[in-house]
């Protein structure tokens with residue numbers, strides 16, 4: 001397992017065992033130790049990717065666009081160690097919780113926007129970002145990643161979680177993943193892929209860089 005964690009992410013003994021952790025206010029009832037809070041890979045695809053040793057290439061202070069922020073479980077951890085973190089979520093109810101998560105995180109910017117319409121937030125989100133993290137769990141996941149490629153620096157990274165059942169409930173996950181990757185590869189080079197089933201059934205984690 002790779003131990004090159006981003007600055008600001010550590011493996012710490014919390015509640016009786018070593019866990020990934022970041023420093024910040026607790027958000028989803030996760031165990032804490034002082035100012036450190038456990039990052040639960042069962043609740044977070046990005047957490048699972050890091051736990052599984054994928055080389056996500058994140059660094060402390062990175063500028064990040066997060067697509068599919070929901071109520072902020074994962075993006076709260078990202079904003080604990082990253083620089084400006086733009087969090088896009090199109091459903092109003094989870095976005096309300098996301099606003100309170102941002103209260104204690106001055107570098108977290110919630111955006112009630114549709115990730116399929118990047119032109120609606122292009123005036124807020126800077127270009128040349130270090131990372132786009134995507135967990136939208138909706139049909140057309142490759143398309144969303146392609147549409148948001150414009151925000152990434154040439155040496156930036158896409159950290160994508162693909163949920164097979166969101167694309168097609170009738171086909172096997174591997175066939176769905178191949179199709180999603182084929183479309184993704186029109187604009188990205190896939191650097192690493194790994195099933196996340198230890199933590200999330202029928203999900204694929206993908207690390208990619210823009211072509």
Ligand SMILES: C[S@@+](CC[C@H](N)C(=O)[O-])C[C@H]1O[C@@H](n2cnc3c(N)ncnc32)[C@H](O)[C@@H]1O
Pocket residue numbers: 043044045067068069070071072073074075088089090091094113114115116135136137138
């Ligand atoms: C699996 S949940 C995300 C969980 C979250 N990433 C976390 O780990 O804390 C997927 C979220 O993506 C949002 N979503 C789906 N399609 C979207 C779109 N086109 N634009 C913005 N958000 C979208 C859903 O409303 C939902 O909240």
